[in-house]
Amino acid sequence: MSSSDSVPDPLLLLPLRQRIVEQQLGVRALHVIRPGRPDVTHLFRSDAPENLYSISKAVTALAVGLARDEGLLDLDDRLVDHLPAPTGGTGPDGAATRGYGEGIDQVRLRHLLTMTSGSPVTAFTDEEREHPGLTDHFLGTDLSAQPGDGFVYSNGSTFMLARVISERTGQSLRDWLMPRLFEPLGILNPQWFTDRQGFTWGATGLHLTSAQVARIGGLLLGEGIAPEGAAEPGTRLVPGEWIRAMHAADAWVPTGEADPEGGKYGFGVWKCSVGESWRADGAFGQFLVVLPEQEACVAITSHLEGKPGSEILRAVWEELLPLL
Structure with a gap:
């Protein structure tokens, strides 16, 4: 019998809720997903769609797995085998760009997935986020490091x-995922930011309610099977082999971060400091924490400023994990 069998569901979140309030951790919603048991949920405010920030990256990683399963791409493909060379873009300084940047022909999709491409185009500055041709800017910029040499x-x-994925399918990433992922999960009209050319950002900008993101957490926990509460529960949506690959031992790359919660990055997800747990992680405290040993997933949406998101994770480890 697990310790959670002796803890009534209404009390499961109580210690964590108290700590969230006392430490002003900015959490807006909590969901505990466990197969075969009702979800345990607490909302600190109405459950409106909000930006999941880099949890979006994990959803894009799921899309890569689906595209791979459909034969559209392989992780060892070169980026240049899928996207044509720039022919008339402009750099941030207004200078014309022509052709691939130096070293771009060595970048493989695996490097993009693990953030080891060596490209200096990280798209965090306003200049890059608002670039009129971000695709060509990335392709036309020289690498600053050898692909695979280090995490950025x-x-x-x-x-x-x-x-x-958009180039291979003729659709935006968001639209391509509608019948494959979103609709089967009961997510009928997700909003996802695009660049100035209308291409889905992929890295950020996916807006969902906490209940909807919890279903994605259930999908991760269930290794690709749609969870209870989805429109098509029990349906395999993503190959289980791909979910396992996202956090496999050979997927993790060292990041150089001192924080133990940020030391290893996989395929769109992070390794946690506790046991075999791993997570999707977004700015301001958005988390999908998969706990294989506890057969649970914890979904959290927040708006935490002035403190690291690892404070929320620490609260989960200390207040919730012992009850699971």
């Missing part, structure tokens, strides 16, 4: 994965 956190890398 990058919205640009994930955006380029979204662009590859």
Whole structure:
């Protein structure tokens, strides 16, 4: 019998809720998902759609797995095999760009997925986010490091994965995922930011309610099977082999971060400091924490400023995990 069997569901979140309030951690919603049991939920405010920030990257990683399963791409494909060379873009300084940047022909989709591409185009500056031709800017910029040599956190890398899928399918990433992921999960009209050319950002900007993001957490926990509460529960949506690959031992790359919660990055997800747990992670405290040993997933939406998001994770480890 697990310790959670002796804790009534209405009390499961009580210690965590108290700590959230006392430490002003900015959490807006909590969901605990466990197969075969009702979800345990607490909302600190109405459950409106909000930006999940980099949880979007994990959803794009799921899309890469689906595209791979459909034969549209492979992780060892070169980026240049999917996207044509720039022919008339402009750099941030207004200078014309022509052709691929130096080293771009060595970038493989695996490098983009693990953020080891070596490209300096991370798309965090206003200049890059608002670039009129971000795809060509990425493709036309010389690498600053050899692909695979080191991790640099990058919205640009994930955006380029979204662009590859769009190029192969003729649809935006968001639209391509509608019948494959969103609609079967009961997510009928998700909003997802685009660049100035109308391409889905992929790296950020997906807006969902906490209940909807919890269904994605259930999908991760269930290794690709739609959870209870989805429109098509029990349906396989993503290959289980791909979900396992996202957080497999050989997927993790060292980031150089001192925070133990940020030391290893996989395929759009992070390794947690506790046991075999792993997570999708977005700015301001958005989390999908998968707990294989507890057969649970914790979905959290927040708006935490002035403190690291790891404070929320620490609260989960200390207040909730012992009850699971």
